[in-house]
Amino acid sequence: MSKKEKKERKIRVVIAKPGLDSHDRGAKVVARALRDAGMEVIYTGLRQTPEQIVETALQEDVDVIGLSILSGAHSTLFPRIMNLLKKKGLSDVLVFAGGIIPQEDVPGLKKIGIKEVFGPGTTTSTLVEFVRKNAPKRE
Amino acid sequence: MPSLTNIQQLVSGVQKGDKRSIARTISIIENNEPEAQKIISLLYPKTGKAHILGITGPPGAGKSTLIEKLVKELRNRGKTVGVVAVDPTSPFSGGAFLGDRVRMQDLSTDPGVYIRSMATRNHPGGLAKATKDATRVLDASGKDVVIVETVGAGQSEVEVVKVALTTIVVLAPGLGDDIQAIKAGQMEIGDIFVVNKADRENANRSVSDIEAMLEMATEKKGWKPLVVKTSALTGEGIAELLERIDEHIQYLKTGAIDERKKERIENELVEALNQKITESIINELKEKDEWNRLTQKILSMETDPYSAADKLLAEQLKRTRKH
Numbered sequence: 001m002s003k004k005e006k007k008e009r010k011i012r013v014v015i016a017k018p019g020l021d022s023h024d025r026g027a028k029v030v031a032r033a034l035r036d037a038g039m040e041v042i043y044t045g046l047r048q049t050p051e052q053i054v055e056t057a058l059q060e061d062v063d064v065i066g067l068s069i070l071s072g073a074h075s076t077l078f079p080r081i082m083n084l085l086k087k088k089g090l091s092d093v094l095v096f097a098g099g100i101i102p103q104e105d106v107p108g109l110k111k112i113g114i115k116e117v118f119g120p121g122t123t124t125s126t127l128v129e130f131v132r133k134n135a136p137k138r139e
Numbered sequence: 140m141p142s143l144t145n146i147q148q149l150v151s152g153v154q155k156g157d158k159r160s161i162a163r164t165i166s167i168i169e170n171n172e173p174e175a176q177k178i179i180s181l182l183y184p185k186t187g188k189a190h191i192l193g194i195t196g197p198p199g200a201g202k203s204t205l206i207e208k209l210v211k212e213l214r215n216r217g218k219t220v221g222v223v224a225v226d227p228t229s230p231f232s233g234g235a236f237l238g239d240r241v242r243m244q245d246l247s248t249d250p251g252v253y254i255r256s257m258a259t260r261n262h263p264g265g266l267a268k269a270t271k272d273a274t275r276v277l278d279a280s281g282k283d284v285v286i287v288e289t290v291g292a293g294q295s296e297v298e299v300v301k302v303a304l305t306t307i308v309v310l311a312p313g314l315g316d317d318i319q320a321i322k323a324g325q326m327e328i329g330d331i332f333v334v335n336k337a338d339r340e341n342a343n344r345s346v347s348d349i350e351a352m353l354e355m356a357t358e359k360k361g362w363k364p365l366v367v368k369t370s371a372l373t374g375e376g377i378a379e380l381l382e383r384i385d386e387h388i389q390y391l392k393t394g395a396i397d398e399r400k401k402e403r404i405e406n407e408l409v410e411a412l413n414q415k416i417t418e419s420i421i422n423e424l425k426e427k428d429e430w431n432r433l434t435q436k437i438l439s440m441e442t443d444p445y446s447a448a449d450k451l452l453a454e455q456l457k458r459t460r461k462h
Contacts, residue, residue, distance in 0.1 A: 009170045010233070010258070035234035040258045045241035055247045056240060059254055061162035089159065 027068035033124035185279040193303025198291025201335040203242035204371035221277030264298030265289035312341040
């Protein structure tokens with residue numbers, strides 16, 4: 001493959017908002033930052049069920065899923081998402097989370113396969129670097 | 140990287156309608172991976188059954204919302220549907236924000252629907268380079284209808300007519316007057332015009348502006364474009380739109396479809412040849428000393444790119460004739 005053709009491979013990310021949050025400013029900031037870093041970001045909008053998020057990731061053939069949650073339902077919703085990903089054969093997809101998630105919940109979330117949890121104050125450059133470094137290499 | 144058996148697995152997965160296989164296959168084509176051409180050649184014979192619907196129009200006219208309603212109505216009628224929704228790639232960062240799914244959330248878990256967001260990757264004309272082949276993948280997967288949504292398009296983005304069998308131009312009230320309606324480009328490509336947001340003021344005015352423009356057509360073609368008023372918000376006009384689409388399908392079946400398809404295939408063949416010929420000749424030329432010599436000469440203003448191209452081409456033709 002020539003150099004030029006290789007360039008056409010882009011990191012595809014879905015940014016999703018599971019649960020009943022009513023605002024998505026943070027998710028949009030993250031989506032925008034990843035877009036500006038040259039990635040293709042699929043945005044789902046608010047109030048997504050785990051099924052919808054996993055189906056979107058599957059149909060869009062993404063490398064990365066970013067979950068944004070403020071409602072406190074992460075301990076219920078995230079395990080369901082991770083189980084569904086496994087069931088659909090998408091275990092190689094990188095999953096990270098952000099929003100309002102208490103520190104004491106983080107180890108449990110990492111245990112079920114969420115690679116990193118970002119809290120308020122995270123810089124977008126930290127995030128971009130994290131995604132670039134950890135996105136699965138398919139080639 | 141998929142091996143040959145994987146390619147066959149992917150192709151048979153696509154034909155069974157397996158969403159994962161469809162997703163991977165579209166990525167391979169989109170990324171122009173080496174297997175792309177092989178995959179297309181295997182899938183191509185399985186295509187031609189789906190009706191390809193193109194939806195275009197300016198940003199914010201309500202294309203995605205209208206598609207959501209259309210798909211739901213098609214599903215009620217027992218049809219399976221594929222959607223390829225295109226949004227622009229940033230010419231600055233190369234990234235893209237693909238937001239069409241936001242309006243189609245309810246459809247993502249429907250087993251009879253497959254939605255794919257696609258960035259233009261700076262391909263001009265309102266679609267991505269891979270959009271047409273993505274519709275083929277969905278066609279081969281057995282979808283009855285495949286809908287292509289262009290980027291929020293301006294006046295000159297008309298590439299959708301090369302992909303769709305029925306092109307729908309979606310407009311909204313208040314976007315312009317009868318002068319906008321008469322301009323060349325987008326307003327020439329609609330088989331059906333939709334004035335969406337009919338719940339808003341001035342919708343009737345927009346309908347009559349478009350109808351007046353259509354009346355002015357001097358060249359009588361077989362199909363007279365129609366105008367439909369819809370509200371994607373309330374669902375008004377969606378059933379009527381589907382009826383108009385059916386009418387257009389019936390019209391195409393009277394023979395126009397063969398003509399459309401033939402013209403399109405010829406264009407595609409020319410494009411494919413152009414690309415392959417240019418690529419192979421340029422790769423060959425770049426290996427010649429003449430290439431570097433002429434590049435230097437252009438740099439030092441001793442010659443210009445056009446004269447240099449003439450020279451390179453003349454010598455290449457001489458070499459080809461000797462063979």
